[in-house]
Amino acid sequence: MTGKLNLDPAVVAQARELARLAGQPVTDLARTHTTVSVERAMLRLAGLDGADEDGMPWVNRLTDAIRETTGLEHGVALPAWDAMIAGGYPDLRTLAVDAAAGLAKFRLPMGADAGLAREHATRSVGAGVALIDQRRAERDRMIAATCDPPMPWIYLIVATGDIYEDIPQAQAAAREGADIIAVIRSTGQSLLDYVPEGATREGYAGTYATRENFRLMRAALDDVSRELGRYVRLTNYASGLCMPEIAALAGLERLDMMLNDCMYGIIFRDINPVRTFIDQRFSRQVHARAGIVINTGEDNYLTTADAVDAAHTVVVSQLLNEYFGREAGLADAQLGLGHAFEINPEVPDSFLLELAHAQLIRELFPDAPLKYMPPTKHMTGNVFAGYLLDAFFNLAGVMTDQSILLIGMMTEGIHTPFLSDRDLALENVRYVRRAAGKLGGSFRPEPDGFVAQRARQVLGEATGLLRTIGSQGLLNAIAAGTFGVTRRPADGGRGLDGVVERAPGYFNPAADMMEADQ
Amino acid sequence: MTGKLNLDPAVVAQARELARLAGQPVTDLARTHTTVSVERAMLRLAGLDGADEDGMPWVNRLTDAIRETTGLEHGVALPAWDAMIAGGYPDLRTLAVDAAAGLAKFRLPMGADAGLAREHATRSVGAGVALIDQRRAERDRMIAATCDPPMPWIYLIVATGDIYEDIPQAQAAAREGADIIAVIRSTGQSLLDYVPEGATREGYAGTYATRENFRLMRAALDDVSRELGRYVRLTNYASGLCMPEIAALAGLERLDMMLNDCMYGIIFRDINPVRTFIDQRFSRQVHARAGIVINTGEDNYLTTADAVDAAHTVVVSQLLNEYFGREAGLADAQLGLGHAFEINPEVPDSFLLELAHAQLIRELFPDAPLKYMPPTKHMTGNVFAGYLLDAFFNLAGVMTDQSILLIGMMTEGIHTPFLSDRDLALENVRYVRRAAGKLGGSFRPEPDGFVAQRARQVLGEATGLLRTIGSQGLLNAIAAGTFGVTRRPADGGRGLDGVVERAPGYFNPAADMMEADQ
């Protein structure tokens, strides 16, 4: 990627440094706090699975029981393994059943007891982490045995709400050229403070993210990968109140990419900012270990804010996501920074503006597998106009060398996609890629023309905003509606009650392993 | 238009010279021959209108009667006006009625009689030519009073077969943004050796070109031009066996553009080559006088030949059309040279190839109002794919600065357009123009990249073919299937019996006026 925009490297370096300064205090917060979901994720890595008859997972039952007795400020690991050892429990599951029934006793072990608990906990969690490592190796083997498709990867969504309808649709999409399948989640899942169990058939506008659904879909895509001789990646959402746990499950079931943003849950799900920043750090550490590519959600800002006015907020958020991601151990090649083609098609020169934005981001993050999102907001019931807009999105994607193209649906303004919508969408991108895949070579913006100037303007605005955020504090900036014109105070939103400040001696073997990993 | 392709000006000049050499013998043929339709066109300019009760126009009746008695080698003007004067006929119509009934006497006048006939004929035809001049001035006034839309002009077709359905559809199209309306002709008209009369309602896949239909549509478009404050141009076809007459009627009814190609009738209608070359010269002289922009038909070659293999035949034909057009007195601004976006969308890099061809033609003919035709051959019943392909055509059009964009219909592969097809097609081009109208500024093919090399290759092949045509003779080249892989021998096809070699003393006041005009 040779620069086409004449960006000033000093400005770029400065923007990165400002992002680091703005993010640092939040990282400190994440290092000194834990959440219920971070604790539960640790338990999941230690092998605790399943749910009670009401569908409430044992990890929740156990964590809640411990919280009620010893509190969470030292983590659940010490009380849990201490109770296992003391109570002679064969496994965490048995302990959790008793705990739920109020039959298990918890305390904060000290001295040698603590050492023993620590040792057992570390061994159990280590097995989970080893499984993640195995899955990662398995992915490498599968890719070697099939083949890794060239970028841009074609990313497609399935969203029937029923895993058993999703599977054939995903396979059909793969056969028609999809490189990545994302299973959209049911509308309400991100607000659930637990991860549902088992195969599910009744989501609204999406299918529940469960370990079993992950497994079923990954197996179905492995079949189709072998059939096609091309590795088809699977994506889900490490987002919402259970971000850390879902990240762990994704690692355990060899998902390949996860939607995972440092601020999406805050802005679009009204999840508490502090909770989110803590959860995202742990989940990213897990993703780093699992070799999972994260996808960030800057595209969403442009659905509530105007895509021209707010273009620079996308860049600011990407720089923050980059900072937080790297800090959590993600390699640049795992940073699927998001952005979107959301300018109102009525705006003059909208396509040139889109090119300017997309090229700017490409040049700012040369090693990141950028994820480019299609138009959604200005998709109406006119499916022909929508098909056209999607084509120009695809074109902008290939012209500016984006890495991951989420393929737009002509019925975006109407309903979650039909099977045929997806097929037509793939025909669309296949044509654009085949016909105009090399057009980028002839795309050379005039040095001081419309495109280059616009790109520089957006970068300038981003730097200015980062400076403001640095001085007011990121949490305050979020409270003031900086992102997606949505105000989210630091003490508002859901899930704050699941946040706990770590006490001295806090112990979480998963966190420790991930931290050591970096 | 600064050159983006680094074409060698010497090669370009040489190509033009080769075209002149190839065309010259055919021009000589046209100067030394006449046709029944050239004679009838002269009579039409002299004011002879209407038809007998079988619908056969009086110009045909009169010409046929004269041909039977004195022959056509001296033209019909001398015998006709001589008979008028001798028989005391008040006008040509009365003479024609008698002639049809076998009651009029014709001879080739000599001496003073000839002088008198010549004088009267010149006066009558002069009145017709003056009317054409008036129409031209009227057009200038209308444009001044409304406004001349910027290029590219949006060109749209109506084709219901019924002038009274065509009119509201044309007006609707104009309101939605069409700058030019073309009324497609009924399938069979070009093979008729006469021009039908009156308003018509039953064409097949098009509406008959008649003087009254011209008048009705021009009046309707004048209304809508005034309503919109934008001059909406009207196009029809000076093509087929009556090319010269239709050109005259177009001039008299203020049509603005006419499909008029030096070879289309030969290749695609199996009209005799000699007949066509004579007719096209006269018709172009009329167009030159009337300020009408001609549209040539090179796009058609790519429906029977492959658009990649035969790309150079398009360029060759354009250079010939340019030569013949200039020779007939047309200004460069009247040379709407045609070409098309017809590469199979399955071909890799098809869009880059299209850009190479379109940019080449743009640079070869910098002052010509190029007419760019949309995909037709590879349009299937998949209307979504078709809508997409049309969008890329529109994009190629704006990126390479084409002058006239004929707007493709998503139902091209199915039926003549519905009202809604046209509306959607206009939405398509409006989006592309608004969003990406300035993309050409950033389209700068690498000097020795794919696009530039392809353009130079096509130009090279064109020069080579012109050299071959020059040595074998244009008529032989056509017979050998050079254009549209269709073989048309010089003595084949329809209408050869309407060709007559001019005798010394041949007189045609219209031809003389046009010739003097140049």
Place this chain on the structure above:
Amino acid sequence: MSLTGIVRPYGDTTGDGRVQLSFTLPVPFGDETERARAEGAALQLAAKMGMDPAMVVHAKGMGPDFTFFIVYGRVSHLVDLSAVTVTEREFPVLPAAEVNLRIRSALGRKLVVVGACIGTDAHTVGIDAILNVKGHAGEKGLEYYREIKVVNMGSQVSVADLVARAAAEHADAVLVSQVVTQRDAHLTNTREMSAAFRSGLGSQRPLLVAGGPRFDPAAAHELGVDKIFGRGTTPGEVASYLVHALVSQRDPGGWLPPGKERAGAA
């Protein structure tokens, strides 16, 4: 072009009855026989829909089990314009000043509106377009009206919270938005909401208004709400409706939100 006559679809000639149709059937499109059968099946459906003649202009196998079809053809159904019942808007759209004036003179206090996206729906853009000052389509939202007090609870609000807040605020009207419609989520949620207000506040309930792009505005009664607004609604329409339902009809003795009696009396 009469507004009461009989019309037919128009392709390119009056009365030609042409329409375009597309759909998928769960039938394979592999070998010649399968293809013929698939097209036959598509034509059968077209015929059942009243298309005659119908032409399959495109058929594409999608994986081993499905085929997508595009069909063009003619329907002979007549559209009787006089049988189309248009429910005229039952209230005039008023300028903001007029809205404020009527509220002030009739109520003598601010009109209280509580808005929310209920259920798990997080699509706030629509309700914000109605409520926020910024507004929609060039019209300012309800917050801009001096005499309207707006409480915007945001998204993902549970019905219980909504009822409680509406009661606490003495809301004259409750505005809920529903954008996600898969598996009829919007209908279920709206019914649940209106039932909760009925059982929770009884005759004291505020005016209930639902909105979203895929609602059928005629379904208000069935869903237990007073009014439904569909796609493209503007804030001015909503403000005018509120005045119409809560203020203008006060004197002529129309339906009164009983909560207001109390609040007005307080």
Place this chain on the structure above:
Amino acid sequence: MSLTGIVRPYGDTTGDGRVQLSFTLPVPFGDETERARAEGAALQLAAKMGMDPAMVVHAKGMGPDFTFFIVYGRVSHLVDLSAVTVTEREFPVLPAAEVNLRIRSALGRKLVVVGACIGTDAHTVGIDAILNVKGHAGEKGLEYYREIKVVNMGSQVSVADLVARAAAEHADAVLVSQVVTQRDAHLTNTREMSAAFRSGLGSQRPLLVAGGPRFDPAAAHELGVDKIFGRGTTPGEVASYLVHALVSQRDPGGWLPPGKERAGAA
């Protein structure tokens, strides 16, 4: 996915019955009332086609008199696959060598084919695809077959000329193409052609074959021809059909083009 069962359109769940429909009605789409009426009219049509529920997702006025609609909805019609009659190809597709062999051994001379685009139709690409050596879809055309003599008369051929030429060439088969279908030109022309062969040559008439992208292959009898080929036809299919109709059935006593009796005897 049974091939004989009952299926419904598939949007994104089995049995959901979803289809997409678009059409234009000659109704205005100006003010609010007109818009409501127009959408009501569109829904009426959708209902008559069996869509319930139906949703107008897009409506656009085109000029003062017309409105374009896009409708999505559910149809309850069932598609009964067992009621789909697939006319199996009544002949096997043979390799070129086999075609030649059968002609030579059965006729002992070349099989004569006269082809043309009749009426004012100038679309020769289709018939050329069948006749010319170059062929179509990777298959060589009939000219390539050693035992077939092809006379391609080109386009815009009048029926009279075609009959005369067919007689002069002792044609075994006449192949006509019709691409323009507006106002059913293809049907009119084909009928005219078959009638002319009947009245001109009577029982001596050659085999009559019509082809073109918008023909209904089932309409052969009605149009008075022996066979119709639709879109996507390949030369090999046509050659195989000719062998089937003119050669293979010779011995089993099938229909014989009587002209051939004469020619064969000469």
